[in-house]
Amino acid sequence: MSSSPREYVIAKWIDPAFTELYSAARFVLRFFIEVFQPPFEFKEIIRQCYEIGYKSLPLITLTGFVTGIVFTNQSRPSLAEFGAASWLPSLIAIAIIRALAPLVTALITAGKVGSNIGAELGSMKVTEQIDAMEVSAINPFKFLVVSRVVATTLTLPVLMTYSAFVGLMGAYLNVHLNELTSFTSFFQSAFSQITFLDIYASLFKAVVYGFTIGIVGCYKGFNATQGTQGVGRAANTAVVISMFLIFIEEILIVQVTTWIRTS
Amino acid sequence: MTKHKQSQGIDRSQTVILLKDLYKSFGELDVLCGVDLEVYKGENVVVLGRSGSGKSVLIKIISGLLMPDSGTVNVLGNDVSKLNSKDLQALRLKIGFSFQGSALYDSMTVRENLEFPLVRNLRNLSAAEIDKAIREVLEAVNLEQTMNQMPSELSGGQRKRIGIARTLILKPEIMLYDEPTAGLDPLTCTDINDLINEVQQRYHTSSIIITHDLTCAKSTGDRVAMLLEGKFLREGTFEEVFNTEDERVKSFFDYNFIQ
Ligand SMILES: Nc1ncnc2c1ncn2[C@@H]1O[C@H](COP(=O)(O)OP(=O)(O)OP(=O)(O)O)[C@@H](O)[C@H]1O
Numbered sequence: 431m432s433s434s435p436r437e438y439v440i441a442k443w444i445d446p447a448f449t450e451l452y453s454a455a456r457f458v459l460r461f462f463i464e465v466f467q468p469p470f471e472f473k474e475i476i477r478q479c480y481e482i483g484y485k486s487l488p489l490i491t492l493t494g495f496v497t498g499i500v501f502t503n504q505s506r507p508s509l510a511e512f513g514a515a516s517w518l519p520s521l522i523a524i525a526i527i528r529a530l531a532p533l534v535t536a537l538i539t540a541g542k543v544g545s546n547i548g549a550e551l552g553s554m555k556v557t558e559q560i561d562a563m564e565v566s567a568i569n570p571f572k573f574l575v576v577s578r579v580v581a582t583t584l585t586l587p588v589l590m591t592y593s594a595f596v597g598l599m600g601a602y603l604n605v606h607l608n609e610l611t612s613f614t615s616f617f618q619s620a621f622s623q624i625t626f627l628d629i630y631a632s633l634f635k636a637v638v639y640g641f642t643i644g645i646v647g648c649y650k651g652f653n654a655t656q657g658t659q660g661v662g663r664a665a666n667t668a669v670v671i672s673m674f675l676i677f678i679e680e681i682l683i684v685q686v687t688t689w690i691r692t693s
Numbered sequence: 694m695t696k697h698k699q700s701q702g703i704d705r706s707q708t709v710i711l712l713k714d715l716y717k718s719f720g721e722l723d724v725l726c727g728v729d730l731e732v733y734k735g736e737n738v739v740v741l742g743r744s745g746s747g748k749s750v751l752i753k754i755i756s757g758l759l760m761p762d763s764g765t766v767n768v769l770g771n772d773v774s775k776l777n778s779k780d781l782q783a784l785r786l787k788i789g790f791s792f793q794g795s796a797l798y799d800s801m802t803v804r805e806n807l808e809f810p811l812v813r814n815l816r817n818l819s820a821a822e823i824d825k826a827i828r829e830v831l832e833a834v835n836l837e838q839t840m841n842q843m844p845s846e847l848s849g850g851q852r853k854r855i856g857i858a859r860t861l862i863l864k865p866e867i868m869l870y871d872e873p874t875a876g877l878d879p880l881t882c883t884d885i886n887d888l889i890n891e892v893q894q895r896y897h898t899s900s901i902i903i904t905h906d907l908t909c910a911k912s913t914g915d916r917v918a919m920l921l922e923g924k925f926l927r928e929g930t931f932e933e934v935f936n937t938e939d940e941r942v943k944s945f946f947d948y949n950f951i952q
């Protein structure tokens with residue numbers, strides 16, 4: 431039997447891609463069905479929120495703070511060139527709240543939490559712990575997947591808000607040391623340009639990113655195969671894919687908010 | 694040599710597991726090609742077979758973790774492939790599955806491992822009842838002292854026994870043991886074999902014991918079935934199975950005892 435290059439490409443790449451897409455879509459659908467079905471795993475969700483939030487806190491604090499300081503430092507010369515140095519606080523606030531805080535938080539959590547979920551569920555899968563739950567009449571999807579995805583979805587907006595706050599504090603510190611601006615006047619001018627739409631849009635982004643990180647990590651972990659190697663691969667691809675999706679979602683959400691803002 | 698098992702308490706009028714003409718393949722690989730098996734109430738059936746012959750696949754099909762390509766799987770009067778998810782869960786409560794690698798939840802202590810299936814399935818138990826159940830199964834496997842340890846702190850044999858305890862806590866009617874003695878020293882193997890027989894007598898279970906260890910087969914099996922090339926080629930008491938000129942069966946026996 432001979433196969434043309436075209437058939438080869440279809441068999442090697444296109445078919446598997448669609449199979450993967452189909453199984454991912456079923457996974458997401460299953461989440462939306464099971465998340466609304468009692469019994470609810472409140473205890474496990476709270477435990478996961480704590481784990482996810484608490485573990486990311488040091489890293490988010492550091493990156494948020496540094497982003498605030500560095501961004502302020504880098505923006506000052508160009509603004510000064512246009513004689514608009516007094517706009518610094520509001521520019522920083524817009525940048526941090528609209529763009530930097532959601533994105534930085536999402537990427538940090540994708541790296542830290544997404545890989546963690548992928549590795550954890552992946553190792554449970556390859557050591558048959560997930561099968562063990564299944565045969566003792568426990569729904570592993572509900573206990574492991576639903577609780578984690580709900581937890582990341584709820585935690586990310588909180589982390590994002592915290593990161594924005596820390597970032598603004600970093601910016602304030604920088605502005606205060608350079609321009610001697612007071613705390614109140616810094617925050618007054620910072621928030622003068624921020625609308626509710628900005629805040630809602632960012633919270634919405636954080637919810638979407640949180641869901642993405644959780645579901646991708648769980649999907650990769652839950653479907654891990656081939657022993658310890660598979661665990662590493664699950665953790666790794668979880669991070670790569672969720673970051674990729676986060677950027678795509680960022681573009682889409684920014685388009686929509688710009689459209690709402692201008693119309 | 695191992696003493697022979699005294700079979701008792703077997704009720705041949707009641708079938709608990711009935712497999713008929715089971716087929717299962719993964720892609721190109723045909724693993725099961727027409728498996729038939731019947732397990733009676735109170736009976737320990739040992740399934741022997743080489744590595745990769747599909748023993749684990751067989752009991753995963755019985756517990757509904759894998760679906761057969763064709764054939765029927767009847768467990769306690771239920772056709773497993775036709776059950777809805779709620780009935781399947783109810784059936785699984787009656788099946789204890791001891792995994793090849795123990796599959797203990799490694800983020801939980803021994804106590805939490807044992808508690809987990811119990812509190813999630815019977816949600817209105819009091820703390821005292823839970824405590825009593827945990828102590829009872831730990832005593833059955835003779836590992837009371839490990840209650841607060843993590844699975845990573847246990848030896849291979851201890852992990853196996855905690856894995857068995859975790860399935861016993863739901864008082865199953867059927868036990869499926871996947872390689873209960875693999876990778877253990879001869880003395881620990883004897884302990885596990887005794888435990889399997891004790892479970893049979895104490896909890897009145899019917900069991901399928903998967904192994905390639907003939908000592909285990911001899912001391913725990915009321916009946917032995919040999920899986921070869923996707924089918925049960927020979928079946929009967931230990932002697933009946935190995936009293937043959939079939940090279941494939943003989944070599945299996947020789948390898949185990951002449952070393
Ligand atoms: N989920 C699966 N997907 C693909 N192939 C599988 C799957 N499970 C088992 N197999 C294949 O089926 C065959 C039988 O596997 P199985 O685990 O039942 O062997 P086994 O008899 O239990 O061997 P061992 O004594 O080594 O545990 C193996 O070749 C294995 O690669």
Ligand SMILES: [Mg+2]
Pocket residue numbers: 748749750793871872
């Ligand atoms: Mg096996």
